[in-house]
Amino acid sequence: MQARFQKIRLIINPAAGSSGFDKLIRKISRVKSGINSEIETVISKKPGDIARLSGQFANEEHPVFISGGDGSVHEAAIGLRGSSAPLAILPTGSGNGLARHLHIPIKLKKAISVLVGKSKLVKADMLELSGKPFVNVGGIGFDGLVAREFNMAGKRGLMIYIQKILSNYFRFNEFEYKISFEQQQISGKAWVIALANSSEYGNGAKISPDSLVTDGLMDLVVVRKPTLMQIPGLVYQVMKGKANSMLMDRYRFRNCNIELEGEIDYHLDGEYMGKIQTATCSVIPSCLNLLIPKSAGPV
Secondary structure (H helix, E strand, C coil): CCCCCCEEEEEECCCCCCCCHHHHHHHHHHHHCCCCCEEEEEECCCCCHHHHHHHHHCCCCCCEEEEECHHHHHHHHHHHCCCCCCEEEEECCCCEHHHHHCCCCCCHHHHHHHHHHCEEEEEEEEEEECCEEECCEEEEEHHHHHHHHHHHCCCCCHHHHHHHHHHHCCCCCCEEEEEEECCEEEEEEECEEEEECCCEEECCEECCCCCCCCCCCEEEEEECCCCCCCHHHHHHHHHCCCCCCCCEEEEEECEEEEEEEEEEEEEECCEEEEEEEEEEEEEEEEEEEEEEECCCCCC
8 A cells, every 4th residue: 555654653442342452453453564654553551541642642743543432532632632643533443423424434444545545634623511622422411321331331332332221211311401602592401412513423323414523613402302102213313314303403503501400411422521510612623633535525
């Protein structure tokens, strides 16, 4: 494969996904042998390592390839935010929401081939919730609770995630909210409040199908709790990327203030962050260089 980059920094999260670390390393080794660029590989060992390592590489022009899921990308984006070093995603996690949004191939060999040889650079936004930056989708409410349970499960994969959704459906009820933005105020009851920079959570579940990471805006999606009869229709809407569910209200703006009736679980990019009652959320425009396929349309 023709060398487009003189040097590539590759960070591997061995805990990402469900295929196993040894299998992942064998796959990456096979593909690396066909690349002419110098590749320096580093393996993360604990939470926070990826953000720290990415921060160390931020002052260089070499692209940083991250092998992992949305949690790994979350850390890498924090480390590279505001730098000139491009971030490239090798989607080896459980959901790979941002990679799917960016049209990066899910097959590892094809992803590397495209990002090394047929990619382009885009300036992406990030979002910030009360001082904590994130790059894909954050959520307050039921998805925050599911993120907590999923992160505690000790196993990864779509089936584990679905299991946590089903086992917590009856435990979590709607909560009252008040959100102000651009001289407007909305209030009511929500089951989920999603804060979207990109279109999807992962595994093709598009909570905000019209979102773009390059438009300088965030999308807020308020989801009311479905009845058991409504669940199939809601799942269909989300998996098909439909924006017209009667259970959803959508808003678009640059910043907002959020007030909740009590402390509610929340996540950022699938990573459980704790509980929150009041928060501000804002766009950090054009702060992250991303490598995406040349063939990708607007992202």
